[in-house]
Amino acid sequence: MAVNDECKLKFLELKSKRNYRFITYKIEDQQVMLDKIGGPDETYEDFTNSLPPNECRYAVFDFDFTTDENCQKSKIFFIAWSPDTSKVRMKMVYASSKDRFKRELDGIQVELQATDPSEMSFDIIKSRAI
Numbered sequence: 001m002a003v004n005d006e007c008k009l010k011f012l013e014l015k016s017k018r019n020y021r022f023i024t025y026k027i028e029d030q031q032v033m034l035d036k037i038g039g040p041d042e043t044y045e046d047f048t049n050s051l052p053p054n055e056c057r058y059a060v061f062d063f064d065f066t067t068d069e070n071c072q073k074s075k076i077f078f079i080a081w082s083p084d085t086s087k088v089r090m091k092m093v094y095a096s097s098k099d100r101f102k103r104e105l106d107g108i109q110v111e112l113q114a115t116d117p118s119e120m121s122f123d124i125i126k127s128r129a130i
Contacts, residue, residue: 010037022037022038023037044122061076078102
């Protein structure tokens with residue numbers, strides 16, 4: 001499975017410049033490609049709404065939060081979105097290439113696997129970040 005260079009470049013920009021809130025990726029023609037990019041003002045709800053209900057995606061989300069000590073922090077989440085309603089073949093392709101793709105993105109802090117929107121609710125993201 002090849003990874004388009006644009007995928008890595010946009011991830012580095014998210015990580016270092018914080019100019020995106022999220023990036024979604026899709027596999028097309030045996031290659032991981034950019035799907036959608038969310039600007040810095042977009043919310044977690046905008047991100048979850050950008051995921052297709054019947055297709056798999058990889059995504060990175062830059063989650064900003066405040067600790068109990070009132071410190072501003074952020075963590076980069078890698079989310080493997082594999083809804084139950086997607087085709088079995090697609091789920092297998094995404095599952096088998098996930099680790100290789102994730103290695104290309106240096107700086108992932110938390111990984112999450114979701115088959116249903118409830119498995120990646122805002123509360124779950126927040127609890128995994130702290």
